[in-house]
Amino acid sequence: MKKSGSVAVYLCSNCGTDYPKWLGQCPNCNEWGTLGEFKVSKSKQGSKNRAPSKSTPLTDILQKSQTKRLPTHIAEVDRVLGGGILPGSLILLGGNPGIGKSTLALQMLGKLEKPTLYISAEESEAQIAMRAKRLQITSSEMKLSGENHIDNILEQIISLKPEVVIIDSIQTVYSDSIDSLPGSVSQIRESGQQLLQICKERGVTIILIGHVTKEGIIAGPRMLEHMVDTVLYLEGDDRYDHRILRSVKNRFGATNEVGIFQMQSQGLIEVENPSELFLAERSVNVAGSAIFPSLEGTRPILVEVQALVSNANFGTPQRNVNGFDLRRLSMLLAVLEKRIKLPMGSRDTFVNLVGGLRIDDPAADLAVIGAIASSALDKPIPQNMILIGEVGLAGEVRSVSQLEKRLIESQTLGFKSAIVPKYGFKKASQAPANMKYYQVDSVKKAFEIIFP
Numbered sequence: 218m219k220k221s222g223s224v225a226v227y228l229c230s231n232c233g234t235d236y237p238k239w240l241g242q243c244p245n246c247n248e249w250g251t252l253g254e255f256k257v258s259k260s261k262q263g264s265k266n267r268a269p270s271k272s273t274p275l276t277d278i279l280q281k282s283q284t285k286r287l288p289t290h291i292a293e294v295d296r297v298l299g300g301g302i303l304p305g306s307l308i309l310l311g312g313n314p315g316i317g318k319s320t321l322a323l324q325m326l327g328k329l330e331k332p333t334l335y336i337s338a339e340e341s342e343a344q345i346a347m348r349a350k351r352l353q354i355t356s357s358e359m360k361l362s363g364e365n366h367i368d369n370i371l372e373q374i375i376s377l378k379p380e381v382v383i384i385d386s387i388q389t390v391y392s393d394s395i396d397s398l399p400g401s402v403s404q405i406r407e408s409g410q411q412l413l414q415i416c417k418e419r420g421v422t423i424i425l426i427g428h429v430t431k432e433g434i435i436a437g438p439r440m441l442e443h444m445v446d447t448v449l450y451l452e453g454d455d456r457y458d459h460r461i462l463r464s465v466k467n468r469f470g471a472t473n474e475v476g477i478f479q480m481q482s483q484g485l486i487e488v489e490n491p492s493e494l495f496l497a498e499r500s501v502n503v504a505g506s507a508i509f510p511s512l513e514g515t516r517p518i519l520v521e522v523q524a525l526v527s528n529a530n531f532g533t534p535q536r537n538v539n540g541f542d543l544r545r546l547s548m549l550l551a552v553l554e555k556r557i558k559l560p561m562g563s564r565d566t567f568v569n570l571v572g573g574l575r576i577d578d579p580a581a582d583l584a585v586i587g588a589i590a591s592s593a594l595d596k597p598i599p600q601n602m603i604l605i606g607e608v609g610l611a612g613e614v615r616s617v618s619q620l621e622k623r624l625i626e627s628q629t630l631g632f633k634s635a636i637v638p639k640y641g642f643k644k645a646s647q648a649p650a651n652m653k654y655y656q657v658d659s660v661k662k663a664f665e666i667i668f669p
Contacts, residue, residue, distance in 0.1 A: 233440025299470015312451035327354030338365030474514030505592030509584035540570030556612030580617035616641025
């Protein structure tokens with residue numbers, strides 16, 4: 218006998234659009250094989266009897282709106298969020314298993330002197346309390362719960378009236394109106410929509426902790442990232458003890474902002490000067506090492522670029538890179554061979570950004586190509602020199618953004634000279650006066666200065 222309490226809907230796992238029948242290709246995002254069936258309770262279908270909401274003039278809202286951010290008292294988190302938590306915002310925090318997402322979330326609530334609620338659908342209250350004891354958190358304003366049913370979670374939020382809520386994790390929350398297991402596309406979509414609704418209606422800030430797939434993206438429908446106000450990723454490498462909190466979406470602050478932490482027994486500890494952390498074990502007067510001031514959001518961080526060039530033992534030379542784009546590396550090697558006449562076709566090339574940091578900044582090109590040439594020629598780059606500039610296919614050195622910030626940070630850490638793009642330096646009116654600058658417009662001229 219056919220069930221009459223639910224109806225079948227086909228949902229795209231990529232964009233979240235639903236359809237009444239199955240299709241091989243999603244008409245909205247044009248992805249193939251992404252539609253899956255799930256069942257929705259008929260009692261949840263439709264909203265014809267719902268009273269329409271009233272609109273409000275913009276001027277009235279501007280006069281009443283005096284929303285202030287709530288500081289977390291963790292400077293690195295406040296930097297990434299744009300100055301603190303904005304009431305009524307929905308935040309998504311993702312990261313690999315064991316990276317420290319739950320630890321960071323618990324530390325945030327522990328420092329807030331406001332009513333807060335930590336809902337862990339994966340651990341019991343006793344397990345959360347044990348972690349809080351290890352982190353030396355004794356906040357009397359924090360409430361713990363091991364609930365994972367969305368209706369019960371909403372009831373707790375309404376009754377306790379917390380200002381900040383942590384949901385750990387969204388993949389384990391489920392609703393009875395959806396006929397599927399927790400963590401499925403339909404369950405995440407339904408739970409996310411209900412949490413978003415109560416978030417905006419009651420002005421409570423909700424932080425969703427999300428699992429990631431093997432590709433490194435947050436598991437579940439892509440629409441979850443579109444739904445939230447801020448998307449944060451906690452990144453790190455098992456070989457290192459530091460963690461990077463990165464903002465990839467922020468409606469109320471700068472994107473690509475980063476916060477640096479060190480994982481210790483008492484939790485995640487802020488790193489006030491990341492440049493010193495990444496340069497602490499730098500080798501001086503060694504060929505194949507260059508220093509580059511990267512710009513992560515609004516913060517400059519000095520990073521050591523290491524390169525090793527050796528003769529290939531096989532017919533095809535190896536091209537291995539950590540923390541840098543492999544295709545970009547191939548382009549720089551072609552520029553070296555074509556424009557500088559440095560043979561690279563029969564040599565293995567290895568490039569590593571020390572500390573496990575990943576850089577997508579094109580201003581790192583000159584440092585990478587300089588480190589490769591230094592290793593190939595077996596000539597070290599001066600230890601007090603930094604290299605900044607984007608390299609084009611013609612071998613030209615192009616200008617980079619916010620050059621002044623990069624130079625000020627370099628001067629603070631004791632660097633005395635810099636090779637900078639000629640065109641971009643003319644606009645850098647706030648550059649430190651006590652550094653020596655070499656303005657170049659091509660890689661060839663830069664090498665004439667580095668390797669006289």
